[in-house]
Structures are given as structure tokens and as C-alpha cells.
Amino acid sequence: MAVGLGPEFTLTACDWRTPLAIIDTYESCTVIARYNAVSTWELVLPTNTDAAQALLTAAQPRLLIDADGVFRSGPATRLQRTVTMEGDLLTINGVDDLAFLANRLAHPQPGTASPPYSSTAADTRVGIASTLIAGFVDRNAGPGAIAARRVPDLTVPTPAVLGGNVRMNGAWQNLLDFIVLTAKSQGFGVRVRDLEFQVYQPTGQATFSIELGTLASWQSVLEMPTANFVYVGGAGVGTARVYQQAGKGTSIAKWGRIEQFNDQRTSSVPVDLLQSALDSLADLDRPPSVEMGVLDTPQQMFLRDWNVGDTATVVIGDETLHDVIVEAEIKLLPNEPPSVKPVLGAAPVELTTTRQLRDARRRIVQIEAAWI
Numbered sequence: 541m542a543v544g545l546g547p548e549f550t551l552t553a554c555d556w557r558t559p560l561a562i563i564d565t566y567e568s569c570t571v572i573a574r575y576n577a578v579s580t581w582e583l584v585l586p587t588n589t590d591a592a593q594a595l596l597t598a599a600q601p602r603l604l605i606d607a608d609g610v611f612r613s614g615p616a617t618r619l620q621r622t623v624t625m626e627g628d629l630l631t632i633n634g635v636d637d638l639a640f641l642a643n644r645l646a647h648p649q650p651g652t653a654s655p656p657y658s659s660t661a662a663d664t665r666v667g668i669a670s671t672l673i674a675g676f677v678d679r680n681a682g683p684g685a686i687a688a689r690r691v692p693d694l695t696v697p698t699p700a701v702l703g704g705n706v707r708m709n710g711a712w713q714n715l716l717d718f719i720v721l722t723a724k725s726q727g728f729g730v731r732v733r734d735l736e737f738q739v740y741q742p743t744g745q746a747t748f749s750i751e752l753g754t755l756a757s758w759q760s761v762l763e764m765p766t767a768n769f770v771y772v773g774g775a776g777v778g779t780a781r782v783y784q785q786a787g788k789g790t791s792i793a794k795w796g797r798i799e800q801f802n803d804q805r806t807s808s809v810p811v812d813l814l815q816s817a818l819d820s821l822a823d824l825d826r827p828p829s830v831e832m833g834v835l836d837t838p839q840q841m842f843l844r845d846w847n848v849g850d851t852a853t854v855v856i857g858d859e860t861l862h863d864v865i866v867e868a869e870i871k872l873l874p875n876e877p878p879s880v881k882p883v884l885g886a887a888p889v890e891l892t893t894t895r896q897l898r899d900a901r902r903r904i905v906q907i908e909a910a911w912i
Contacts, residue, residue, distance in 0.1 A: 547607040547843040549872055551583070553591045555598035557693060557735070561591040567629065569872040571605065571612055575742075575849040575864065576720045576729055579612050579636040581605070587621055587628040595619070595632060603634055607843055610733045612636045637732035638716065640691040641681055646710030646718045648806070650679040653686050662806040663710035669703025669726040670739040673719045676708065677737050680715050694732070699739040702728045707815075711806035721819040729849045742864075744850035746840055748832055751855070754840050757833035758856050763826040767800035768792050770817040770824075775808035784813035788821050800824070829885035830854050830861060842868075842880050854884050861885070 551563035563569075566585035573579045581603060585592050595601045601616040614636035622629050648662045663679070665672050674696050678684035682696040703726030710718065723730050728741050748755040768791035774782035787797070804816050832854060836842060846852060848868050854861050863885045871879040 547841070547878065549611065549870075549878060550606040551872075552604040552606065553594045553598070554602040554604055555594070556600035556602055559604070560594035560598065563589075563591040564874075565589045565591070566874065569605075571870040571872075573612060573848045573868045573870060575866050576723060577866075578639045578642055578716070579614070581612065581614070581634050581636070583632045583634075585630055585632075587623075587630040592630045596630065601632070603632070604734065611843075613734045614639065637694075637735055638730075640694065640732065641677060641719070641737075642714065642716040644681045644689065644691075644715040646676055646713045646715050647680055647689075648711045650685060650689075650710070653688065661711060664707070665710075666707045667705065668701055669706045669722055670699040670701060670728065672706060672708050673722060673730065673739060674699045674737065676710055676715065676719055680710075682737065691735070693735045694737065695735065696737045700741070702726065702739055702741055707812060709807055709812060711804075721823060724822060725819060740849075742847070742849035742851070744846040744852075746846035746850065746852040746865075747855070748834055748852060749855035752840075753837050754835055755832055755854065756835050758854070759831045760856060761829045761831070763829075764795050765791055765798060765826045766824040767798045768795065768821065768824070769797050769799045770802060770820045771799065772802045772804050772813040772817045772820075774804050774810075774813045775806070782808045782810065782813065784810055784817055786814060786817035786821060788825065791825065827863065827885045828861065829866075829883055830856060831881060831883050833879075833881055836877070836880075842878070848882070852882070852884055 551566070551569060553560045553563055563583070563585065566583060569581065569583045571579065571581045583603060595616065596619065601619070603614065603616065604610065605612045614634050616632050616634040618633040620631045622631065646663065648660055649657050650663060663676070665675065678696040680689060681691045682694050683690065684696070706722055706726070708722060719730055723739070728739055731738050731740065769785070769787035771783060771785045774784070776782050800820065802816055802820055804813055807813060840846070846865065848865050850865055851862065852865050861884060865882045865884055868880055868882040
């Protein structure tokens, strides 16, 4: 347990949903908490502790991270034991429960168990954004899914009413990417905490500055976007095919035109195709980002006054930036206050991170296969 001015964290070793041991003895625990994306964690502890042995022998090893409520929860994806002259350590890597949605597709016929899947080209729904998103999760991964596609114990409660009326077309997209596009466009978040799917509205406001004593260090980054002009091809063949396109003028002026093509053959509705282009532009954009070393004060504390997903203000030099906290690295060391490094704007994209997430998804699939 880490103690100090900020929040107190408790780590619990579990065998799936069954608590096994409170983890009091460990070298370090690092959590990369992300907004509308899969979070990751790494726990290093002596192999001879009760908690380490419990995790090694668990059929479905899992970590629960609590800070006055579940902060993150999720399965282990990698266990590594290292023995040297200095000692015997177990390093466990894992992901949070949102990873289970990254392992599903938005099926065009989610209630059908086998091909030909020829009755409809897309699972098309119109309604309140949060309600539609919860419905897609339920039909593709929750209790409403066919047995082979259900994530064990995942629940999908009736969500709060968030966002406006939208139209969503599920047609083989990655389920997490698919629902996040709509959530981002409507300004709210999605998460899975202890296998409960939730939509939520970030509410916190924080100000980070050296003058206020809430900012210890900072690094700003401006990156070229992946694309800033998107063509979308809809239904049809050859010259009869329907197209829409959209671009971001300010980005094109700065970086030049960077094109991308999206294949959306399941729709011929121009407004759907245009929305696909606009969603892609928003997802591919790389706004200025600021990585910060922050400090808790009696007036402003992590989790009490701000969290990942909240909008924040940061004063860096002569600039004042307002944006969403998209990511935070939380480092826990025994008997020390948590170290928190949030990222405002766009989290850095690294090939190593992409590979790690791909590997994590593969391991989760293997874990799930043992339960079915």
C-alpha cells in the first residue's frame, strides 16, 4: 500500500473474481492508465511471498487495484521469474478489463453463430449514443452475446443517458475502436471496472503550474498526424461506387496533405460515409501533448479532484493549454506516495506499445479459450 498526501492504493491478487491475498510486499507496481483505451500494468514482487505464489498457481491470475473504489482491474498476460545472486523476483504484466472488448468485433449479425451471415450487411442502430454503445457491447461480448462470444462474468448495466442521437453501423470493426469513436465524438468515456461495463462523463477540472505547486516538470510534444485527409468508399462497384471525403484544413496547412482511404462497403448512405471520414480525422489527429510530473497539494489531488479523462489546464512557459488527460503513469513503491505523470492531449504512439497491445490481445484470447 502506498501512503502519503495523495490517494492510497491497495493491490489484491485474485484468481479471476476470487480474492486470494492482499499484496503488501512488492518491489514496484506501475500502471499506465488510459482514457478510452486499454490500460496496462506491471507488478514486481518477491517470488517467495504468499501473493506471488497465489498468482503463480491461480488458474486465471488477475490483479485488482483499489483506491477508494476499483481504479483498474484485469488479467495477467505475462509472468516472468528472474533468479539472480540478489534474489528471486516475479514480474507480472497485465491489462485492464477493457482489453476484452478489444478482442471482439462489432458483428453484423451478432445473434447468428455461424455463416453465411448473409441476412444483413451491418448491425445498424439509431438512438442515444450511450444506449447504443452499451447495446453493442452486450450483443458482442456481454450476457446478450451468443455463448461462444460472451466474456465470462461481464455485466452491462443500463447506462446513463449521455450524448445525442447517433447512427451506428456494426460491420466487422474492432468492437473497442468502434464504440470509442462514437464515445469520443460525443465527449464521454467507456471503461470496464471489475468486469462491469460503464459509460461515464468525466467531470474533474485541474490546473497544473509551477507557480501553484502542482507541476514539478513538463515536456511538450507536437507530432505529425497519421492522416489529415480521408476518402471513404461506400457500397457499389467501379464508377457506381459511392464516395465521401473530408479533410482538416489547419493540419494540412501545417504538415501538408496526408491521405488515407477507408473501405465502408456496408453502407451507401452519404451521411454515414461522411461521419466515418470525420471520425477517422478525429482519431488520427495528433494535437499538442504535454507529459507532466505533477504534485498533490491540499487544494488539488489525484483521484479526488482529477482523473484520466478529465479536462485540465496546464501552464508551460508563456503558454496555457486546455485539453483532456488521455493517459497517466502511476508508479507505486512500498511506503511512498504514488508518483503520477499524466499526459495532456495526445499520448505518444510507439511501435513497441502497438506490439505489446497486440501480444496482450493474443494472450487474452488464449486465456478466454480455457474458459469456454
